Amino acid sequence: MSVIYLLISISIVVAVGFFFAFVKAVKSGQYDDDYTPSVRMLFDDELKKSKTKTKIK
Amino acid sequence: MDTKNCFHCGLTIEVKEEIVFDEKSFCCNGCKTVYEIFSTNGLSCYYDFENAPGATPQDIKGKYDFLDNEGIAGKLLDFKEEDTHIVTLYIPHIHCSSCIWILENLNQLQEGVNSSQVNFSQKKVRIVFNPNQITLKTIVHVLSSIGYEPYISLENYEGKKADINRELTYKLGVAFFCFGNVMLLSFPEYFDVDEFWLDKYKGFFRWLIFGLSLPSFLYAASGYYVSAWKSIRSRMLNIDVPIALGLIVMFIRSTVDIVFGYGQGFFDSLTGLVFFMLLGRLFQQKTYNFLSFERDFKSYFPIAVTKITADKQEISCPVYDVVAGDRLLIRNQELIPVDGILISEETAIDYSFVTGEAIPISKKSGDRIFAGGRQTGRVIEMEVVSSVSQSYLTQLWSNDVFTKKDNRSYKTLTDTISRYFTPAILALAVATFLYWIFINVSTAFTVFTAVLIVACPCALALSAPFTLGNVLRIMGKRKLYLKNATVIEQMAKIDTLVFDKTGTITTNKKSLIVFEGASISSEETAAIKNLLRGSNHPLSRRLYDFLPVQDIISVNDFQEITGQGIQGSVGDYFIKIGSAHFVGQDLAPSFQTNVHIAINGNYKGKYVFNNQYREGLAALFETLSKTYKLKILSGDNEGERDALTKLLPEGTELVFNQKPEDKLAFIENLQQQGSNVMMIGDGLNDAGALAQSNVGISIPENVNVFSPACDGILDAGQFSQLSYFLNYSKKAVKTIKMSFALSLLYNAVGLSFAIAGKLSPLAAAILMPLSTITIVSFVTVTSNYYAEKCKKTV
Numbered sequence: 001m002s003v004i005y006l007l008i009s010i011s012i013v014v015a016v017g018f019f020f021a022f023v024k025a026v027k028s029g030q031y032d033d034d035y036t037p038s039v040r041m042l043f044d045d046e047l048k049k050s051k052t053k054t055k056i057k
Numbered sequence: 058m059d060t061k062n063c064f065h066c067g068l069t070i071e072v073k074e075e076i077v078f079d080e081k082s083f084c085c086n087g088c089k090t091v092y093e094i095f096s097t098n099g100l101s102c103y104y105d106f107e108n109a110p111g112a113t114p115q116d117i118k119g120k121y122d123f124l125d126n127e128g129i130a131g132k133l134l135d136f137k138e139e140d141t142h143i144v145t146l147y148i149p150h151i152h153c154s155s156c157i158w159i160l161e162n163l164n165q166l167q168e169g170v171n172s173s174q175v176n177f178s179q180k181k182v183r184i185v186f187n188p189n190q191i192t193l194k195t196i197v198h199v200l201s202s203i204g205y206e207p208y209i210s211l212e213n214y215e216g217k218k219a220d221i222n223r224e225l226t227y228k229l230g231v232a233f234f235c236f237g238n239v240m241l242l243s244f245p246e247y248f249d250v251d252e253f254w255l256d257k258y259k260g261f262f263r264w265l266i267f268g269l270s271l272p273s274f275l276y277a278a279s280g281y282y283v284s285a286w287k288s289i290r291s292r293m294l295n296i297d298v299p300i301a302l303g304l305i306v307m308f309i310r311s312t313v314d315i316v317f318g319y320g321q322g323f324f325d326s327l328t329g330l331v332f333f334m335l336l337g338r339l340f341q342q343k344t345y346n347f348l349s350f351e352r353d354f355k356s357y358f359p360i361a362v363t364k365i366t367a368d369k370q371e372i373s374c375p376v377y378d379v380v381a382g383d384r385l386l387i388r389n390q391e392l393i394p395v396d397g398i399l400i401s402e403e404t405a406i407d408y409s410f411v412t413g414e415a416i417p418i419s420k421k422s423g424d425r426i427f428a429g430g431r432q433t434g435r436v437i438e439m440e441v442v443s444s445v446s447q448s449y450l451t452q453l454w455s456n457d458v459f460t461k462k463d464n465r466s467y468k469t470l471t472d473t474i475s476r477y478f479t480p481a482i483l484a485l486a487v488a489t490f491l492y493w494i495f496i497n498v499s500t501a502f503t504v505f506t507a508v509l510i511v512a513c514p515c516a517l518a519l520s521a522p523f524t525l526g527n528v529l530r531i532m533g534k535r536k537l538y539l540k541n542a543t544v545i546e547q548m549a550k551i552d553t554l555v556f557d558k559t560g561t562i563t564t565n566k567k568s569l570i571v572f573e574g575a576s577i578s579s580e581e582t583a584a585i586k587n588l589l590r591g592s593n594h595p596l597s598r599r600l601y602d603f604l605p606v607q608d609i610i611s612v613n614d615f616q617e618i619t620g621q622g623i624q625g626s627v628g629d630y631f632i633k634i635g636s637a638h639f640v641g642q643d644l645a646p647s648f649q650t651n652v653h654i655a656i657n658g659n660y661k662g663k664y665v666f667n668n669q670y671r672e673g674l675a676a677l678f679e680t681l682s683k684t685y686k687l688k689i690l691s692g693d694n695e696g697e698r699d700a701l702t703k704l705l706p707e708g709t710e711l712v713f714n715q716k717p718e719d720k721l722a723f724i725e726n727l728q729q730q731g732s733n734v735m736m737i738g739d740g741l742n743d744a745g746a747l748a749q750s751n752v753g754i755s756i757p758e759n760v761n762v763f764s765p766a767c768d769g770i771l772d773a774g775q776f777s778q779l780s781y782f783l784n785y786s787k788k789a790v791k792t793i794k795m796s797f798a799l800s801l802l803y804n805a806v807g808l809s810f811a812i813a814g815k816l817s818p819l820a821a822a823i824l825m826p827l828s829t830i831t832i833v834s835f836v837t838v839t840s841n842y843y844a845e846k847c848k849k850t851v
Contacts, residue, residue, distance in 0.1 A: 004258060008265070015238060022230050031226050036177040039154045040161070 065092050066204075067109030087113040091203050095159070098166055103159045110155035112204035120388070121201075121209075123361030123373035124194035133193065133209070135183070141171070142188045146207035148200070151180040160205065167191065167199045182207075211358040211376060225342065228277040229335045235273035236328040242266050243325040247819050263315040263322070270324040274308050278331045296475040296518050299482055303513025304330070310506040323510060326821045330515050333829045341522035341529075341542045358394050358445070362387070365438065376445055383441045387432045396448045397439040399424050404434035429741060470546055470793055471521045475514070482512040489812050500814050507816040511807035516800035516828040521793050524836040528789040531844045536772035537754075537782050544768045547752050548786035550733045554681060555724060555746070557738035558691035558701075561756055564671050564773070570603045574654075574662010581656060583607040584627035588634060591615050592623045596652055597634070600664055622652075631657050667700075673777030675704050680780045682706040686732070690715045690723060692742055721745035737771075737779070781847055788843035796836050803828040 169191030311322025622635010747753030
């Protein structure tokens, strides 16, 4: 029944993997702004393909 | 009259000025142009997210010329490499999803912009661009042309990029990771049955739990050990002492338990405790990122000024490089950065954010002008007398209050309680230990540690953060933004309120104009208004706006005499408007601001500009005077003493002619007499007093820009709600006290288990989260209840 050692080891490895993913996410600044992304994700591809790109001064 | 609102900015359109374009109405050309830019670039979805999200672009001609100076522009960049530059700009107008959308699609508008990202809560946009295709100045111009003018001040120039402190997020993550896994692994042992498999893997599970709780114990909780150690060294027992003690004892006891196989230990409670307490910290740490409470003059001052060199060249130069003797060019609406002497013929300077006084002051050639004023006339030239750091206004910041403030420690309610709590717990632990040692030595140790574990005041430590965090949010929703949670406790203790007069209890937005003198017919009024049209003097503009709309009549022989007044013929009338002397009257000088009128040589009377008091002022003072001592400080002369005494309740102290230093000293003096003072002010001249007072609240008309360093920012429109906030802060403290009682009750129950020697890990694992959940829900419900109840009574 030593399979339990194996299973628990795997589960710990998976958990630690997620933990490092979390640390990386914090480091990249994902938790610094918790509002803007919630709005951003609601934008679709609103941009109409503008053929004549007029430059502004 | 049927009102239409501008499709771009939402302002009401005056019928005569309506501009129809593309079947949509606009209030002005600026708004129309922005719409045109968006629609030709396929960005008209801007208007789909929000109704009328835009702002009218302001005229910025020449304002950002300093960005051509590479040294200055370079200081603003976050990142600089050959073909990639990154800049972060603060844009006060960011307020809705349309703003995010348009700014993040900036690359559609302007070639050379690679990408841009908005941070909504900080109102900042981070732009990545290619310097070979586009300069920083062009970006700023593009942003301004679509109504998103960035705000660049001296602070950006100096500011080192502040490191974002993410420690709490890491700690919380670690604590939650440990807590979750430990809980999962502890679960089997809660059902303590002699089961074969359970017995067989007991050791493995326990050591795994031990290993998992290490990061939580050593890293996540480290803040508590540091704080406890500091408080012991300064001989002030704060709440972190019993917490740290409880955690350490819990860890040692649990380790001993598993080493000798006594039981599973309290690792589950330990990790849970750490997690909940960190959660409380996070909750309390609500910050208003878009506001700054630590502003000094640097965030008001421009980065660069236009200097006129000896050979009449205009160059941009950083403000710090300005020295005495330099000649500067100040455009309309620019801020005067240093003290100096006016060289140009005349101008009017608006000192509203130094003194709060709204009416600009006229200056003539040779007059001294002081830093902090806003130039409101045509382009002027001035000669510099002192450098930036030596100017009158900036010297206020060398006062000690601005550096001392951080060191002044405030003892919170929790600290006060823990001063008694900690010794009591230690005494109790020792007493039970001594009692049990005569009965059974091993039980004595178990009981001793159990007492310290269960007494760990986790619920106690959580009540204040959760109450104050919640109150902070509720107040924020009602537009009082506080610097941190401690301010609420301090607010509850206030007994004296000191108000600044101009700009605080009066409003800068409009002034009440009354006519005193013989009656003026409507034709005459029309003539006056038409004459005023030609004048750019600030008082003329205000009087012009005040008078009812008239048909346009042409004016002949218009003449403006600097420092005196204006005159001209309108129809049959020859009108003179200006000072008493100008219209041929010799009157005693008056404290009030007024404009005299003479028609066809006959003196008609004067328009008096009175300060308009904020709405609900009298009612507010009436309510406040029941509980607080009220005082008004004013930098002005005594001209309004009578009006104020009539308006305000008896006993309100009025002090006039106060310079910034006097205000600071006044507050200091009150504090020495034992008062807890709240200062409510607005201008930079109140900055010293705001910093010195126990709670300094500033009242800006627009919360996004311009408020001196303070503890809280109250939206000017909410001024009449002040007594609500004060009342509510008292209720918040009451809530904390009630929840203290509740958590002590839990402690008592736990202790009774512990003293009897019956504290099992299971009991601890149930008791601790239960107390936490009760406390958190209790304070949330109570503080919300009080928020509603206080509203009804005000």
